[in-house]
Amino acid sequence: MAIYKGCEAFAIHEGYEGLVNGGGMIAPMGWDDVRGFLSKGGTLIGTARCMSFMERAGRLQAAKNMVLCGMDALVICGGDGSLTGADKFRSEWPSLIAELVSTGQMKEEDVEPYKHLNIVGLVGSIDNDLSGTDATIGCYSSLERICDAVDDVFDTAASHQRGFVIEVMGRHCGWLALMASIATGSDYVFIPEKPPRVGWQKQMCDIITKHRSLGKRRTIVIIAEGAHDRELNKITANQVKDLLTKDLNLDTRVTVLGHTQRGGQACFYDRWLSTMQGVEAVNAVLEATPDTPSPVITIRENKIERSNLMECVALTKKVTKAIQDKDFDLAMQLRDVEFKEYFESYMMTTSTDHPKLRLPEPKRMRVAIIHVGAPAGGMNPATRAAVAYCLTRGHTPIAIHNGFPGLQRHHADKPLGSVREVKWLDADPWVNEGGSEIGTNRGLPSADMAMTAHTFELYKFDALLLIGGFEAFTAASEMRKARDEYEAFKIPLIVLPATVSNNVPGTEYSLGSDTCLNTLLYFCDAIRQSASSSRRRVFVIETQGGKSGYLATMAGLAIGALAVYIPEEGINIHMLARDIEYLRENFAKDAGASRAGKIILRNEQASDVYTTQFIADIIKAEARGRFESRAAVPGHFQQGGKPTPMDRIRASRMAIKCMGFLEERFTHIGKENCAADPMSAVVIGIIGSEVKFSALGGPDGLEAKGTDWKDRRPRNEFWLGDKGTVDILSGRPKPEDSCEECGKTLYDTKLGPVVSRS
Structure with missing residues (x-):
């Protein structure tokens, strides 16, 4: 982005030591x-603690x-210590x-252009411990x-009935421990912000004993390294292990994950977050004045923002002080909006x-739960959370197996019909299971509306x-x-969006989309390795998504795709000609360099004419032997295996919100008023970081104003603005500057002005 904006960019190796x-x-x-940075973990320019920078001489x-x-501007990616040092x-x-x-080290005329320094901070922290932002770079990769x-521990724990x-x-931050506990269904968790009360030993043993009595074979306790009791006495993993061994006679092991939490490839969310924050950091540097407070780039409610660096650092230190002062309620309040909700969930x-x-x-x-549509990561964790909530509150959770066709045709089958009450032990193992354990398909109630209504009455569904x-x-x-x-x-009817396409009106996020994007990323990374090894090869990869280009666009941003074709823009011959010419120039410039593999992403319904194979064939023909192309279609592989941690934790949060909403509507409106209440049929959605309920019906409802029924997607797609960023970062020529017929000079965002290519 700095080069695109006309700036000169530098990398400072080994952190402040290099400076x-x-x-x-x-x-x-x-x-x-x-090139190739996106798929690498850690930092490729190095980092180090620098004692000399703490001194004025340094x-x-x-x-x-x-x-x-x-250099007259500095972008720093690090923790609060690095950012504080930069502000100083x-x-x-x-x-x-x-x-x-x-x-006398420098002359006045030498320093004249550098009288002011602009800095911008990017927060890189696996702990997600900076106040003022919903997520920090690296936290979701670490959570993964x-x-x-923990998933790998499940098998041995269950096999030996171990803890x-x-x-x-x-x-000082329990974000990783809490989110991991939700995502893996641990039996107990210790975090610094919410230490257990006096008598926690008995409480923990009672919970574990209860779970064991219900038939659970494994016991998982997750503890943050900074865990303590309410008197700030440290609680260690070995203390907990000894307690379980002695009081419950439970064969227990301790596993300290250590620095494995920092390694591996970055997940989709971290790639997206770091990319978008990096773009905003360059804009912030260029727009800064000597009087502008040092900013840090944050994300709040799914929007990239600039916040006051030192205010965020001060808030972070305030959390630590609140813990030291034993003001744990304040410590919880100072965390991001979602933190307290997740703990309660x-x-x-x-x-x-x-x-x-x-x-x-x-x-x-009597709450009926049904899966409708294609399988998506997060369906099972959401169902598990809903079942657990129901049982905790005294409701009866009922699973409808195999969607509406199962309800209409097989509800009375013997010995097991498609309508079954769910027990806690049935649903508990679903916390990390992909697909749909109760079965799903695309059948609709309209296939037999009368039978659907009959079964609702027969089984006395209340929601x-x-x-x-x-x-x-x-x-719905x-x-x-x-x-x-x-x-x-x-x-009361409520829709919890779960689809890889992320095309449900009323939400910016659907369960399964993160799992799909991560699966697609790893597929593309492997394909890029093949393309790079062959030096002169382009892969055209087809993504799912229906008439929504969300998957293709987000994946393109996270893998550094050369071009992305989506239904919202379509494909035409001029677009292909421009991209092929750009490929020629790139391969000529690469001259056999490594990491030179190219990837083009095409949504499955971007064009009826220009199919994935057809585009690959056109590229191969037009390359005239200078490079070659291949088509790759991951297909249903994109639905993924186990859901990602983000899909799991959001599934839990949203499912519990759904159940609370159903409780409230059931209690207050009753059947006689249900039809007149627009909020009796809703979609739950994440808009920014806020969970909202949007009515289906009514003059301003989603059915009338929020839905493109023809193309099966929302009318306003929040992510479309990111498509331009994909093109900028790939250096793809702008369409308006690519008119070969008129012979105008073309402007290539990577190579600069180019003579007409006719």
């Missing part, structure tokens, strides 16, 4: 120098090196420049490492059959939770519209 030492540790960077040398290299460096900058002149490790105490990072799904949480008999419901994609949205709409004819549908 102080200068020389070859400060290197100019071009487009090709960062910062003076750093300032001199920056001036010698012609900026505040001292005028005096450092003055000292360089007064001591943890969940992979495992797993220690994760987080000295975890407690609700763990405290199974707790008498104090059960509702009185008249307020209890319905539909988990699925656009078909689930359509099914059909039943809502049929209420005048069928009384059975006058119950």
Whole structure:
């Protein structure tokens, strides 16, 4: 982005150490120098703790090196310590420049263009411990490492009926421990912000004993490395292990994950977040003035923002102080909006059959749960959370197997019909299972509306939770519209979006889309390796998504695709000609360089004419032997295996929100008022970081104003603005500058002005 904006970019190797030492540790960077960075873990330019930068003499040398290299802006990616040091460096900058002149190290005319330093911070922290942002770069990749490790422990734990105490990072922040506990269904969790109360030993043993009595064969306890009790006495993994061994006679092991949590490839969310924040960092640097407070790039409610760096650092330190002062309520409040909700969700799904949480008999419901549409990661964790909530509150959870066709045709089958009550032990193992354990398909109630209504009455459903994609949205709409004819549908209906296409109106995020994107990323990374090894090869990869280009666009951003073709833009011959010419120039410039593999992504319905294979064939023909192309179609592989941690934790949060909403509607409106209440049929959605309920019906409802029924997608697709960023970062020529017929000069965002290519 810096090069695109006309700036000169440098990489400072080994952190502040490189800034102080200068020389070859400060290197100019071009487009090709960062090729392949997206798929690599860690940092490819190195990082190190630098004691000399903490002293003024070190910062003076750093300032001199920056001036010698012609740098007047600095983008720092690190934790709060690195960012605080950068802000101090900026505040001292005028005096450092003055000292360089007064001591004769530099001349006045040499430093004149560098009287002011602009800095921007990017937060890189696996702990997600900076206040003022919903996520930090690296936290979700680390969470993925943890969940992979815990998933692997499941098998041996269940086989031997063992307990495992797993220690994760987080000295002052319990985000990793809490999210890992939700994503893996641990039996107990210890976090610094919410230490257990006096008597926690008995509480933990009671919960584990209860779970064991229900038939659970494995026990998992997750503990943050900074865990302590309410008197700040440290709680260690070995203490917990000894307690379980002694009091419960449970064969228990300790696993400390350590620095494995920092390794591996970055997941989709971290690639997207770091890319978009990097783009915003360049914009912030260019727009800064000497009076602008040092900004840090954050994400709030799914929007990239600029926040006051030192205010965020101060808030972070305030959390640590609140913990030290034993003000744990304040510590929880100072975390991001989602943190407290996630903790409450975890407690609700763990405290199974707790008498104090059960509702009185008249307020209890028979809640039907159905999966509709194609399988998506997160369907099972969402169902598990909904079942756990129901059992905790005294409701009866009922699973409808194999969607609406199963309900219509097989509800009365013997010995097992398609309508079955779900027990806690049935659903608990679903926490990390992909696909749909109760079965799903695209069938709709309209195939036999009368039979659907009959089964609703027969089994006395009081509420319905539909988990699925656009078909689930359509099914809820059909039943809502049929209420005048069928009384059975006058119950609260709620759709929890779960589809890889992320095309359900009323939400910016659907369960399964993150799992799909991560699966697609790893597929593309492997394909790129093949393409790069062959040096001169282009792969055209087909993504799913229906008439929505969300998957292709987001994946293109995260893998550095050369071009992305989506239904919203379509494909034409001029577009292909421009991209093929761009490929020719790229391969000519690469001259056999490594990491030179090229990937083009095409949504499966981007064009009826220009198919994936057809595009690959055109590229091969037009290459005239200079390079070659291949088509690759991952197909249903994109649905993924186990759901990603993000899909799991959001499934839990949203499912519990759904159940709370159904409780509230059931209690307050009753059947007689259900049809008149627009909020009796809704979609739950994540808009930004906020969970919202949007009505299907009514003049302003999603059916009338929010849905493109023809193309099966929302009318306003929030992600479309990112498509331009994909093209900019790939260096793809702009369409308006590519008119070969008129002979105008073309402007290539990577190679600069280019003579007409006719």
